[in-house]
Amino acid sequence: MNETYRAFAEFAQTWGLLYFVGIFACVLVYALSPKRRQEFEHAARLPLSED
Template identity: 85%
Template sequence: MNETYRALAEFAQTWGLLYFVGIFLCVLIYALSPSRKAQFDHAARLPLSED
């Protein structure tokens, strides 16, 4: 059982790390995409609007 747990833990750590790095890169690409600049600028000005 100890070997099974160790193998499963190593698998989860390796693929979990790769999964979260992939998610982080997707979010980073989304946030820094030039096509989203106008949308984010509008959202940044919302608290200052008078409506």
């Protein structure tokens, strides 16, 4: 059983790391996309608006 746990833990650590690196890369692409620039600039100015 110890060997099974160790194999599962190694699998989870390796693929979990790759999964989170992939998610992080997707978030960066989304946040730094030139198409989103105007949307984020508008959202950044919302607290300063008088309405």
